Amino acid sequence: MYHLQDITKVYRRRQEEVVAFKAASLDIGLGEYVAVVGPSGSGKTTLLSMLGGMLSPDSGKVWFGGESLYDLPINERTRRRREQIGFVFQTFNLVPYLTALENVQVPLFLHGVSKTEQRNRAVALLEQVGLGNRIEHKPSELSTGQQQRVALARTLANNPRLILADEPTGNLDPTSREAVLSLFDHFVSEGRTIVMVTHDPGAAARASRRLCLNDGTLVTSNEIPAARAA
Amino acid sequence: MNLKTLVWRELAERPSAMLTSTLTILLGVTALVAIRHVTVFSEREVGQQLQSLGANVLVLPKDATLQDYYSADLTERTLPESHVASILLENLPGVERLSPKLCVSAKVANRDVTLTGILPQSEFQAKAAWQSVSLFSNKHEGCKKAACGPKTYDAAPETLASERTIDQLKGNEAVIGADVAEFSGLKPGQSVEMLGEKLQVLAVLPRTGTVDDSRVFAHLHTVQRLTNAGEVVNAIEVMGCCEDAAGGLVPKLAELLPDAKVVTISQVVSTQVGINRLMSQMSLFVLGILVIVGGASVASTISSNVRERRREVGTLMALGATPSLVTRMFLLKAWALGIVGAVGGSVLGLIVAMVLGSQWAGVTVKPLPELIALSIGAALVITTLAALWPARSAAKLDPCCCFQEV
Ligand SMILES: Nc1ncnc2c1ncn2[C@@H]1O[C@H](COP(=O)(O)OP(=O)(O)OP(=O)(O)O)[C@@H](O)[C@H]1O
Ligand SMILES: [Mg+2]
Numbered sequence: 229m230y231h232l233q234d235i236t237k238v239y240r241r242r243q244e245e246v247v248a249f250k251a252a253s254l255d256i257g258l259g260e261y262v263a264v265v266g267p268s269g270s271g272k273t274t275l276l277s278m279l280g281g282m283l284s285p286d287s288g289k290v291w292f293g294g295e296s297l298y299d300l301p302i303n304e305r306t307r308r309r310r311e312q313i314g315f316v317f318q319t320f321n322l323v324p325y326l327t328a329l330e331n332v333q334v335p336l337f338l339h340g341v342s343k344t345e346q347r348n349r350a351v352a353l354l355e356q357v358g359l360g361n362r363i364e365h366k367p368s369e370l371s372t373g374q375q376q377r378v379a380l381a382r383t384l385a386n387n388p389r390l391i392l393a394d395e396p397t398g399n400l401d402p403t404s405r406e407a408v409l410s411l412f413d414h415f416v417s418e419g420r421t422i423v424m425v426t427h428d429p430g431a432a433a434r435a436s437r438r439l440c441l442n443d444g445t446l447v448t449s450n451e452i453p454a455a456r457a458a
Numbered sequence: 459m460n461l462k463t464l465v466w467r468e469l470a471e472r473p474s475a476m477l478t479s480t481l482t483i484l485l486g487v488t489a490l491v492a493i494r495h496v497t498v499f500s501e502r503e504v505g506q507q508l509q510s511l512g513a514n515v516l517v518l519p520k521d522a523t524l525q526d527y528y529s530a531d532l533t534e535r536t537l538p539e540s541h542v543a544s545i546l547l548e549n550l551p552g553v554e555r556l557s558p559k560l561c562v563s564a565k566v567a568n569r570d571v572t573l574t575g576i577l578p579q580s581e582f583q584a585k586a587a588w589q590s591v592s593l594f595s596n597k598h599e600g601c602k603k604a605a606c607g608p609k610t611y612d613a614a615p616e617t618l619a620s621e622r623t624i625d626q627l628k629g630n631e632a633v634i635g636a637d638v639a640e641f642s643g644l645k646p647g648q649s650v651e652m653l654g655e656k657l658q659v660l661a662v663l664p665r666t667g668t669v670d671d672s673r674v675f676a677h678l679h680t681v682q683r684l685t686n687a688g689e690v691v692n693a694i695e696v697m698g699c700c701e702d703a704a705g706g707l708v709p710k711l712a713e714l715l716p717d718a719k720v721v722t723i724s725q726v727v728s729t730q731v732g733i734n735r736l737m738s739q740m741s742l743f744v745l746g747i748l749v750i751v752g753g754a755s756v757a758s759t760i761s762s763n764v765r766e767r768r769r770e771v772g773t774l775m776a777l778g779a780t781p782s783l784v785t786r787m788f789l790l791k792a793w794a795l796g797i798v799g800a801v802g803g804s805v806l807g808l809i810v811a812m813v814l815g816s817q818w819a820g821v822t823v824k825p826l827p828e829l830i831a832l833s834i835g836a837a838l839v840i841t842t843l844a845a846l847w848p849a850r851s852a853a854k855l856d857p858c859c860c861f862q863e864v
Contacts, residue, residue: 273861282776282857303780310778321773321860325471326464333459338778346459382777394861 229390229421230256230279235288237274237444247444248274249285254439254446256423261416263432264425266441272425273394275441279423280313280392281305310338314388316408316424318395320379322367328354328378329363335385353381357411373404380411391415393424397431409434461783465790468767475763479755480795480802483837486748487803488810490741491833495811497737498829499821504730506668514622515707517541517694518719536560536690539678541715545696546582550710552698555579557623558691560681564652564674566634567642572673573652575681575691576618578627615661618675622695632657633675636665652676653684748837752799753844760792761848764855771852772860781853788852792845793838800837804830 232254239246249271256262256279264272277283278290281297290297293312297305322331332350341349354363357377367375376396383391391412397405409431412422416436426432440447469476519535542558557576564573615633618624624633632652634644639662642650649656657676665671682689698707711720764771771784779787808825815823 273858277858277861280776282772303782306775306778306780309776315776315860317773317861321769321776323464323770323773325467330459330463330467334464334774335777337459337461337464338774338783343459386778 229258229260229293230254231291232278233289233291235278235285235290237271237278237283237285249278249441249444251288251446256421258421259416259419260421261412261434261436262421262423262439263435263437264423264439264441265427265432266447270441271444272441274444275439276392276394276423276425280315281309310335311386312389314383314386314391316379316383316391316393316396318398320367320375320399322375322378322382324367327364327366328359328370328381331367331378332381332385335382339386349385350381353385354378356384357381357407373400373407376400376404376408380408388420390421390423393422393426395425395427397426397428405431461787461790465787465794469791469794475766476759476791476795479752479759480799482755483748483752483796483799483841484803484806486744486752487800487833487837488807489744490748490836491804491807491830492810492814493737493741493744494829494833495808495823495826496815496818496821497734497741498826499815499823500730500737501734503668503821504734506666514722515696515698515711516721517545517696517711517715518721519692520717520719522692522719536687536692537694537718539682539689539691541718542577542691542694544714545694545711548710548714550707550714552707553696555623555697556582557695557697558678559693559695560678560685560687560691562653562681562685562687566638566644566650566652566674569638569641571635571638572669573681574673574675575678576624576627576675577678579623579625616663618661619663619666619670622697624675627660627675627677629677629680630656630658631660631677633661633663634659635663635671635673635675637671638674650674655680655684745836749840752837753840756792756795756841756844757848759795760788760845761851763791764788764848764852767852768855768859771855772857775855775857776860784853784855785849788849789842789845792841792849796838796841797834799841800834803837804833807833 232251234253235249235251236247237249239248264275266272274283278285279292281290281292284298289299292308295308297308300308322328323334326334329347329350332353333346336346336349351360351363354360357380359374359377359381362370362374362378367378370378376399393412396408396412400408405428412424413434416422422435424431424435432438438448438450517537519537522535539558542556545553545556560575562573562575564571613621613625615624615627618633627633632650634642634650638644644650644659644662646659646661649658651657652674657674657680663670678691681687696707696711708720708722712718771779774784774787775781808823808830811823815821
């Protein structure tokens with residue numbers, strides 16, 4: 229699914245140069261469940277953004293499904309993201325002035341789905357995450373766990389092949405955390421792919437593969453065969 | 459969900475964020491629409507006055523303002539009627555006709571009208587014959603207008619509307635303006651009660667579009683008697699036989715009547731023309747303000763909105779919003795405030811023009827659709843141009859900011 233080739237991403241602030249991410253080669257296969265771990269500032273979010281087509285590397289190429297992502301015109305890149313990638317954010321990033329239903333409708337609307345279809349699918353998705361009775365609530369009227377579930381419904385709206393998650397369980401209570409992780413397990417079990425940045429060892433343990441970052445470089449990249457069964 | 463609902467939800471949630479710039483546009487458009495409307499109608503009015511009064515000279519009480527005469531010409535100040543005779547006796551070259559007037563307010567069918575006393579031209583002839591003056595035979599040199607020749611006094615009363623004088627009018631007769639006829643339903647031959655006396659309607663004047671439409675004309679001496687005013691008039695219109703004559707008449711009349719103010723109609727309207735020119739320039743100035751202040755205000759509102767909504771923009775982009783959609787989203791916000799400001803401003807400006815137009819400039823203002831459309835169009839062009847840069851900068855935002863915690 230992904231092939232990263234001689235990627236470097238450098239941030240320059242005044243005199244200082246920070247190598248945020250650097251990798252000679254990195255492959256992520258279809259159906260993999262990848263946990264990206266590492267200390268704060270090690271470049272996890274930077275990697276995720278580059279995978280998502282939202283941050284162009286300073287050099288190197290990001291191959292996504294056989295296409296060089298950053299050589300595509302911006303609208304094409306946006307389309308790949310819209311049609312194939314779902315994001316999960318640590319802080320959910322729900323649009324505060326939209327109801328739960330409308331938040332889930334946003335990616336459907338961006339995809340050009342008709343109004344009635346938008347509504348039907350959004351309602352079904354919210355029911356799927358157990359929020360069928362909260363569709364008219366604004367994010368501020370929902371609990372943290374409920375907000376993350378709305379965000380998950382939104383992520384799944386366009387039926388993505390891949391989920392890019394940045395600390396999806398970071399802000400959650402144990403029950404909500406478990407709900408998210410089992411949803412991810414289910415997602416992977418359908419042969420789809422997840423790249424998840426996490427500080428949570430328990431969450432990382434459920435992944436099939438672990439990428440360890442330190443200071444912007446890939447330290448280890450190892451399979452966790454035992455975790456697969458878990 | 460579509461772009462409109464997305465924008466609308468945000469605006470509905472916090473309309474105050476857009477309030478200042480909406481108000482700026484609104485006030486700018488209000489001022490523009492109001493001033494332009496008053497100016498346009500004031501210019502039309504001046505045009506009509508010039509047309510209807512042509513080469514005339516006005517003799518007014520010394521301290522009367524010119525505006526008084528043209529707005530309603532109801533003033534407390536008067537001139538002795540004997541001035542009419544003085545002018546007659548002087549037999550100045552270029553004078554064609556005289557028309558003394560006395561105006562008072564009265565009611566017809568419970569509506570306010572102006573009762574204007576005038577002297578029919580036939581009485582001048584009689585007076586002239588009696589005083590053995592050859593009436594206005596002294597033609598102005600170089601005056602080519604044929605109308606200056608000797609006259610018979612038998613024109614129809616309706617000519618009052620165009621000629622400003624009437625040939626025959628008896629003491630118990632009245633001639634009414636088109637508006638008065640309309641609201642009172644009076645027809646020639648019927649009688650109308652004015653200040654306690656019945657007058658017979660001699661004729662209804664054709665519509666002129668001026669204050670004359672709401673006047674009732676009666677014999678000068680009847681009006682003097684009914685109001686106990688004595689032998690006085692508010693103004694004497696002196697019809698010159700050509701424009702050249704009018705200019706030459708002013709110093710001679712001023713010398714003859716030192717206690718009166720003598721002005722030509724072009725002088726009268728020149729004040730109004732000056733005011734109109736000033737208002738025209740003012741509307742350009744307001745347009746400039748609208749462009750600069752309105753534009754700057756819209757630009758700053760939209761760019762602060764972009765800054766405020768950075769994370770949402772990033773999230774939308776992560777969800778698959780294209781840069782052009784993000785640009786359109788912010789342009790739509792700008793249009794929303796532009797349309798509210800422009801439409802609100804047009805309505806408000808029109809109300810202001812209609813209320814204040816009659817008070818300030820003495821003109822009746824009606825809506826001018828092209829002018830309103832133009833103002834709304836201008837406001838929308840300004841908001842679009844002002845919002846373009848911040849809206850495009852939103853599309854260039856780093857979508858990675860959606861990962862940052864708040
Ligand atoms: N926009 C930016 N400008 C300058 N430097 C940046 C920017 N974004 C990230 N960096 C730097 O790049 C490095 C990697 O940042 P990144 O956000 O990828 O870390 P992270 O692993 O996600 O950290 P955390 O676990 O705290 O989220 C850091 O040193 C950070 O300071
Ligand atoms: Mg991070």
